[in-house]
Amino acid sequence: MSPLNFFEWLADVPWSVDLHESQYAYSIIESMHVWAMSLFFGMTVMFDLRLLGWTMRSVPVSEVIRRLRPWTIAGFVLMVISGSLLFFAIPLRSYQNIFFRTKMLLLLLAGLNVLIFHSRIFRDVAGWDTDAVPPRAVRRAGALSLALWIGVLFSGRMIAYNWFDCDRQPQPGIINFLTSCTATEAGP
Amino acid sequence: MSLLPFFQWCYATGIGETIRESTWLFPVIEAFHLLGLGLTAGSVLLVDLRLLGAGLNGQPVIPLFLSEAIKCYYSFPFWVKMTSLLLALIFTFTLRRRVTRTDVAAERPLPARLTGLISICLWFGVAWGGRWIGFS
Numbered sequence: 001m002s003p004l005n006f007f008e009w010l011a012d013v014p015w016s017v018d019l020h021e022s023q024y025a026y027s028i029i030e031s032m033h034v035w036a037m038s039l040f041f042g043m044t045v046m047f048d049l050r051l052l053g054w055t056m057r058s059v060p061v062s063e064v065i066r067r068l069r070p071w072t073i074a075g076f077v078l079m080v081i082s083g084s085l086l087f088f089a090i091p092l093r094s095y096q097n098i099f100f101r102t103k104m105l106l107l108l109l110a111g112l113n114v115l116i117f118h119s120r121i122f123r124d125v126a127g128w129d130t131d132a133v134p135p136r137a138v139r140r141a142g143a144l145s146l147a148l149w150i151g152v153l154f155s156g157r158m159i160a161y162n163w164f165d166c167d168r169q170p171q172p173g174i175i176n177f178l179t180s181c182t183a184t185e186a187g188p
Numbered sequence: 189m190s191l192l193p194f195f196q197w198c199y200a201t202g203i204g205e206t207i208r209e210s211t212w213l214f215p216v217i218e219a220f221h222l223l224g225l226g227l228t229a230g231s232v233l234l235v236d237l238r239l240l241g242a243g244l245n246g247q248p249v250i251p252l253f254l255s256e257a258i259k260c261y262y263s264f265p266f267w268v269k270m271t272s273l274l275l276a277l278i279f280t281f282t283l284r285r286r287v288t289r290t291d292v293a294a295e296r297p298l299p300a301r302l303t304g305l306i307s308i309c310l311w312f313g314v315a316w317g318g319r320w321i322g323f324s
Contacts (some may be wrong), residue, residue: 042230161215
């Protein structure tokens with residue numbers, strides 16, 4: 001079973017159809033997604049700015065992370081739940097959406113950055129905890145996080161405006177390749 | 189006097205027309221709008237969560253509005269958003285400022301908590317109304 005077949009099947013699951021066709025459910029979930037995003041993104045930006053030494057310079061980095069982490073995690077969990085539901089409502093179109101694919105890729109990279117930060121860089125926080133401007137490696141992680149999450153936010157917002165949709169042909173060959181649009185959809 | 193003529197004028201501006209006719213301008217400006225939302229939320233929440241005793245011690249909106257000003261005039265969520273925004277701004281620069289200036293959070297937790305809660309609710313109302321303009 002190819003991914004395409006799987007998402008075609010998923011799009012026909014009654015729950016997915018219900019979500020898609022409901023008058024209010026999709027909009028409400030989408031609003032939840034924006035709320036959760038503002039919580040998660042807001043907290044993340046503040047933490048990244050602290051890593052860059054641009055804000056809250058007199059507060060130890062470990063203190064900032066200790067206080068912000070519960071809210072960041074709460075925002076992220078809500079975001080993943082609401083986001084999964086949004087995907088579940090429109091699985092096939094999202095799967096073939098170039099902005100959705102970009103978002104997933106950036107999300108993966110952002111996750112890796114978090115993982116590397118916590119497993120390596122943050123380990124020796126004691127050495128630079130009270131620095132107004134942390135060392136270069138720390139600032140680099142902060143800048144990367146900021147760039148990646150802004151990328152996630154941008155590509156995420158673009159998903160709804162997809163002007164590279166498979167149904168809007170003709171598209172350049174590279175686009176159809178990147179979005180797995182099939183030849184029949186691409187037309188002559 | 190109705191505000192409709194003003195909204196019609198906004199709709200007819202060159203900026204509004206350019207954005208309306210472009211494929212990608214509206215989405216890109218909206219992404220910047222969302223970025224601004226995230227930044228505002230970050231700084232507002234930081235203080236409000238602190239007031240609640242649980243946290244730590246400008247956006248490109250006009251172009252978007254111009255491109256669909258008449259839709260906004262007839263949109264209920266648009267007026268919900270603008271009312272919440274007005275209330276949030278008034279609240280921020282009056283009561284909330286008085287609370288955050290002093291160290292009231294330590295002395296009188298209840299008023300501080302209420303202030304934080306009201307502020308969060310107002311800003312979430314702005315976000316909610318804003319998101320629903322697109323659905324109406």
